[in-house]
Amino acid sequence: MKNPFVFGKVVQGDLFLNREMEISAITETLLSGQNIICYSPRRYGKTSLMMKVSEKLKEQGNVVFLIDFFRVTSLQDLYNIYASSIAETDRSPLKVFLSIIQDILPTINPKVVIKPPDSPTVEISVPLPVLIKSHSLNELFNSLEQYCKKKKKKGIVIFDEFQELSLINDGALIEKEMRSAFQHHKLVSYAFLGSKQNLLKGIFRDKNRPFYNFGRHFELDVIESVHWIDFINKKMGKECSAKMADDILMITENHPYFTQMFCHYLWEYTKTRSKPLDASAIQNVLLEILERDELLMSDLWERITIAERHLLKAIAAEEPENIYEKSFLLRHSLGTASSVQKALKKLLDLDYIRKYKTGRYVFVNPFFKRWIHSNTIRVS
Numbered sequence: 001m002k003n004p005f006v007f008g009k010v011v012q013g014d015l016f017l018n019r020e021m022e023i024s025a026i027t028e029t030l031l032s033g034q035n036i037i038c039y040s041p042r043r044y045g046k047t048s049l050m051m052k053v054s055e056k057l058k059e060q061g062n063v064v065f066l067i068d069f070f071r072v073t074s075l076q077d078l079y080n081i082y083a084s085s086i087a088e089t090d091r092s093p094l095k096v097f098l099s100i101i102q103d104i105l106p107t108i109n110p111k112v113v114i115k116p117p118d119s120p121t122v123e124i125s126v127p128l129p130v131l132i133k134s135h136s137l138n139e140l141f142n143s144l145e146q147y148c149k150k151k152k153k154k155g156i157v158i159f160d161e162f163q164e165l166s167l168i169n170d171g172a173l174i175e176k177e178m179r180s181a182f183q184h185h186k187l188v189s190y191a192f193l194g195s196k197q198n199l200l201k202g203i204f205r206d207k208n209r210p211f212y213n214f215g216r217h218f219e220l221d222v223i224e225s226v227h228w229i230d231f232i233n234k235k236m237g238k239e240c241s242a243k244m245a246d247d248i249l250m251i252t253e254n255h256p257y258f259t260q261m262f263c264h265y266l267w268e269y270t271k272t273r274s275k276p277l278d279a280s281a282i283q284n285v286l287l288e289i290l291e292r293d294e295l296l297m298s299d300l301w302e303r304i305t306i307a308e309r310h311l312l313k314a315i316a317a318e319e320p321e322n323i324y325e326k327s328f329l330l331r332h333s334l335g336t337a338s339s340v341q342k343a344l345k346k347l348l349d350l351d352y353i354r355k356y357k358t359g360r361y362v363f364v365n366p367f368f369k370r371w372i373h374s375n376t377i378r379v380s
């Protein structure tokens with residue numbers, strides 16, 4: 001029997017649970033012509049959620065595609081992926097399709113390669129200086145709006161891991177050109193997804209950056225227990241009580257990826273080793289995960305300075321509301337507020353911790369917090 005819990009890739013169908021409120025709010029916002037910015041730490045389910053939204057929007061006849069900035073390494077790359085994505089949404093006869101492409105990308109006049117038959121793929125070979133100088137970027141970023149006008153449709157572009165744009169050569173130029181084109185669009189809306197809170201804030205909340213205030217912000221949270229319990233019970237089988245599902249969630253803190261991962265290993269533990277599903281199985285799987293990830297955790301630990309480790313330990317102990325409160329600083333001998341400020345920024349930049357909407361500083365990875373706890377206990 002196949003393991004019913006999946007982690008590490010986009011989940012769809014009955015592997016995807018809930019998020020109904022988010023799906024309808026995001027879909028409605030995009031259809032109303034507004035842009036969205038969707039933030040959460042890695043592995044909270046942004047891509048999976050947007051694939052759901054995208055499915056829904058496509059069913060309604062809209063043109064939708066996703067550009068994953070993790071895969072884009074250069075301006076030419078972006079050009080190629082963007083243009084082919086528009087082309088691949090078109091199912092017109094070849095002649096009509098070619099004339100549309102030439103119409104919306106006149107400067108570039110891309111070469112069209114057909115592979116496989118019936119699904120045209122655009123191949124572009126334009127030297128970088130031409131791309132930068134000849135207004136071709138403006139043409140590219142206006143192309144979907146032109147296309148939608150011709151087809152009398154609405155369009156939605158999803159930019160996944162958008163913060164990675166700043167790592168590409170010419171990233172600043174692309175950001176500027178995107179903004180100056182997108183702001184005039186009436187038929188196309190844009191969704192920007194990102195995993196690094198600080199980088200994303202820099203792009204969308206800084207008055208001096210082109211994308212300042214460019215859309216409605218959505219912060220994706222973990223999935224609530226009521227939904228998880230039902231999902232875990234159903235997939236784990238009748239041996240699994242609501243109490244047991246709750247115990248699992250205490251460990252994973254409802255984190256989408258880690259909950260699926262934990263359940264995956266627990267399912268495997270009970271099925272392949274014929275063990276009963278009980279409290280000791282849960283404890284053993286937890287120990288196995290911590291042991292297996294020992295190298296990964298110590299690597300995270302080694303990457304930060306002593307001052308940062310000290311602060312991280314204090315946060316692991318309390319997940320405080322107010323980090324600068326005198327009693328918290330004193331309790332953990334953290335020194336002055338200014339030295340804490342620097343360490344805190346680094347921990348936030350690295351996404352080890354995040355500021356929860358209640359103001360509390362919490363760990364992104366619940367196993368890393370446990371690892372710090374268990375090492376602290378062992379040492380002292």
Ligand SMILES: Nc1ncnc2c1ncn2[C@@H]1O[C@H](COP(=O)(O)OP(=O)(O)O)[C@@H](O)[C@H]1O
Nearest residue numbers: 007008009017043044045046047048256257260
């Ligand atoms: N709605 C969901 N239902 C069940 N599992 C989910 C859901 N969203 C995310 N997950 C789990 O989290 C993992 C990461 O999801 P993904 O969409 O890749 O996150 P992100 O794009 O935020 O990094 C998935 O492989 C799956 O295990």
Ligand SMILES: [Mg+2]
Nearest residue numbers: 046047048160
């Ligand atoms: Mg993703």
